[in-house]
Amino acid sequence: MNDSVKRAAELVRSYDGRQLRVMEVCGTHTHENFRLGIRGMLPDRIRLISGPGCPVCVTPVGYIDQAMFLARERGCTVCTFGDLIRVPGTDGSLATARAEGAKVQMVYSPIDAEDYAGTHPDEQVVFLSVGFETTTPASCIAVRKARERGMTNFSLLTANKTMDNAYRALKGSADAFLYPGHVSTMTGTAIYRELLAEGVSGVVAGFTAPELVCALAVIVKMSEKGEPFFVNCYPRVVTDEGSPSARRIVSETMEPADSEWRGLGVIEGSGLKLRDEFSDFDARIKYDVPQIQGRANPGCRCGDVLQGKINPSDCPLFGRVCTPEHPVGACMVSSEGACSAFFKYDSSR
Ligand code: SF4
Numbered sequence: 001m002n003d004s005v006k007r008a009a010e011l012v013r014s015y016d017g018r019q020l021r022v023m024e025v026c027g028t029h030t031h032e033n034f035r036l037g038i039r040g041m042l043p044d045r046i047r048l049i050s051g052p053g054c055p056v057c058v059t060p061v062g063y064i065d066q067a068m069f070l071a072r073e074r075g076c077t078v079c080t081f082g083d084l085i086r087v088p089g090t091d092g093s094l095a096t097a098r099a100e101g102a103k104v105q106m107v108y109s110p111i112d113a114e115d116y117a118g119t120h121p122d123e124q125v126v127f128l129s130v131g132f133e134t135t136t137p138a139s140c141i142a143v144r145k146a147r148e149r150g151m152t153n154f155s156l157l158t159a160n161k162t163m164d165n166a167y168r169a170l171k172g173s174a175d176a177f178l179y180p181g182h183v184s185t186m187t188g189t190a191i192y193r194e195l196l197a198e199g200v201s202g203v204v205a206g207f208t209a210p211e212l213v214c215a216l217a218v219i220v221k222m223s224e225k226g227e228p229f230f231v232n233c234y235p236r237v238v239t240d241e242g243s244p245s246a247r248r249i250v251s252e253t254m255e256p257a258d259s260e261w262r263g264l265g266v267i268e269g270s271g272l273k274l275r276d277e278f279s280d281f282d283a284r285i286k287y288d289v290p291q292i293q294g295r296a297n298p299g300c301r302c303g304d305v306l307q308g309k310i311n312p313s314d315c316p317l318f319g320r321v322c323t324p325e326h327p328v329g330a331c332m333v334s335s336e337g338a339c340s341a342f343f344k345y346d347s348s349r
Contacts, residue, residue: 002210004214005209005210005213005214007217008210008213008214008216008217009041009213009217011217011220011221012041012042012043012046012213012216012217012220013041013042013043014043015043015045015046015220016043016045017045017220017223017224018045018223019045019047020045020046020047020175020176020219020220020223021047021049021173021174021175021176021308022046022047022048022049022174022175022176022177022178022216022219023048023049023050023051023170023173023174023176023177023178023308024048024049024050024051024053024178025051025052025053025163025167025177025178025179025180026051026053026054026178026179026180026181026182026183026336027050027053027054027057027334027336027337027338027341028053028180028181028182028207028336029053029178029180029181029205029207029212030048030050030336030338030341031335031336031341031344031345032207032212033048033212034341034342034344034345034346035345036208036209036212037209038209038212038213038216039345042216046216046220048178049173049174049308049311050305050306050308050311050312050338050341051170051173051174051177051306051307051308052166052170052261052263052264052306052307053132053163053180053183053336054330054331054334054336054337054338055130055131055132055135055161055336056081056083056084056087056130056330056333056334056336056337057262057302057306057330057331057334057336057337057338058161058261058262058263058264058306058330059084059087059130059159059262059330060159060260060261060262060294061088061089061090061262061294061295061296062090062260062291062292062293062294063128063130063157063159063260063294064084064087064088064089064090064093064094064294065089065090065091065292065294066157066284066289066290066292067080067084067089067094067126067128067157068089068091068092068093068094068097068102069289069290069292070126070157070283070287070289071094071097071098071102071103071104072097072100072102074124074287074289075103075124076103076123076124076125076126076283076287077103077104077105077116077120077123077124077125077126078094078097078102078103078104078105078126078128078157079105079106079107079112079113079116079125079126079127079128080094080104080105080106080107080127080128081106081107081108081128081130082106083333083334083335084128084130085098085104085106086327086333087327087330087333087334088296088297088327088328088329088330089294090292090294090295103123105125107127109138109142110127110129110135110138110139110141110142110143110156111138111141111142111145113125113127113142113154114127114142114143114145114146114151114154117146117151117153117154118149118151118154120153121153123153124153124155124287125153125154125155126154126155126156126157126283126287127139127142127154127155127156127157128157128159129156129157129158129159129160130159130160130161131160131161132160132161132162132163132180132183133162133163133183133186133187133246133247133250134182134183134185134186135160136160136250136254136272137186137246137249137250139156139158139160140249140250140252140253140254141249142154142156143156143253143274143278143281144249144253146281147278147280147281152280154281155280155281155282155283155286155287156274156281156282156283157283157284157289158254158271158272158273158274158282158284159259159271160254160271160272161259161261161270161271161272162256162269162270162271162272163180163183163187163191164187164191164194164270165267165268165269165270166261166264166267166270167191167195167200168195168198168200169261169264169267169270170264170307170308171198171199171200173307173308173309174308175201175219175223176201176202176203176219176222176223176229177200177201177202177203178202178203178205178215178216178219179192179202179203179204179205180204181204181205181206181207181234181237181238184204184232184234184238184242185237185238185239185242185243186242186243186246186247187242187247188238188239188240188241188242188243189204189230189232189238189239189240189242190240190242192204192230192232193230195230196228196229196230199228200228201219201222201223201228201229201230202229202230203215203218203219203222203229203230203231203232203233204231204232204233204234204238205233205234206233206234206236206237211233211234214233215233215234218231218233250272252275253274253275253278254272254273254274254275254278255272255273255274255275256269256271256272257269257271257272257273258270258271259271259272261306262296262302262303262306262330263302263303263304263305263306263307264303264306264307296329297317297328297329299315299316299317299321299328300315300317300322300328300329301314301315301316301317301329302329302330302331302339305331305338305339306331306338311342312331312332312338312339312341312342312343313342313346315339318339318342318343319343322339323343324340324343324344327339
């Protein structure tokens with residue numbers, strides 16, 4: 001640890017000002033703050049709270065139900081990242097559907113799903129396109145590639161989300177946001193400057209121990225001034241302009257739409273759907289998928305966890321009924337979920 005990081009750590013450790021609530025927007029930050037021992041070194045007056053930055057966690061139950069409808073009722077092959085397979089829908093999970101004989105295929109990227117469709121022309125393949133600014137460009141590339149190849153057996157069930165309006169929906173939930181490093185590589189920092197003008201404070205943080213400690217020290221130092229602030233504490237990776245080429249491919253393929261977030265409800269303009277010229281690749285249109293109002297387990301408090309209202313360990317099901325082996329809610333399934341982080345690292349549970 002070099003001297004400046006030591007000083008930053010000391011500044012954080014010795015903080016005794018007003019209570020600070022810092023929202024870890026990104027699930028990876030939650031896990032790294034635990035894993036690297038940073039959470040353990042914080043004084044009581046700095047409270048880390050989890051936010052909505054895990055794509056699997058914020059995907060609503062109704063979306064899982066739609067995926068199961070495609071697998072069960074339409075006979076589609078549903079391709080998805082592994083975590084989504086175990087997220088409970090209203091009536092079981094995709095793992096349940098697979099055990100019943102439905103075709104559910106785990107993939108590592110949308111391009112893998114498009115490749116799968118190319119090598120299985122007799123199957124109707126639907127990729128579950130979830131995620132934020134980091135993963136959406138790959139879904140767009142997959143669709144464009146499928147169109148170039150003249151494929152008619154590949155489509156997306158979209159639930160892609162953008163973070164800007166989610167930050168606005170969460171205004172007041174925290175004193176400062178720990179903005180996500182990965183998403184920021186795509187968006188750049190303009191959005192944070194807009195939020196700053198609206199009175200929202202935050203810092204972009206990296207993922208190493210020195211980067212996280214320094215980001216927290218900046219929050220401590222800037223908060224003392226009592227003014228809203230924004231600092232990019234991850235400049236080695238995050239630039240002001242982000243990735244214009246990734247944003248362009250997204251804007252040429254998808255357009256903004258209202259989107260439902262688990263726990264936060266429908267947030268205007270916080271999602272993306274395929275543009276009309278790509279409607280042949282929109283699974284909702286292609287397979288006439290109904291709107292489904294999903295029902296989560298009534299005991300699950302994922303919604304409150306995702307808004308930073310409670311810690312996972314405050315959920316009555318945590319660690320007793322709900323564990324990584326038998327997850328009741330999405331936040332315990334996902335490797336980025338706050339409940340799984342608390343289960344893995346919080347020895348006080
Ligand atoms: S511990 Fe389980 S049931 Fe409770 S909020 Fe987390 S995922 Fe839901």
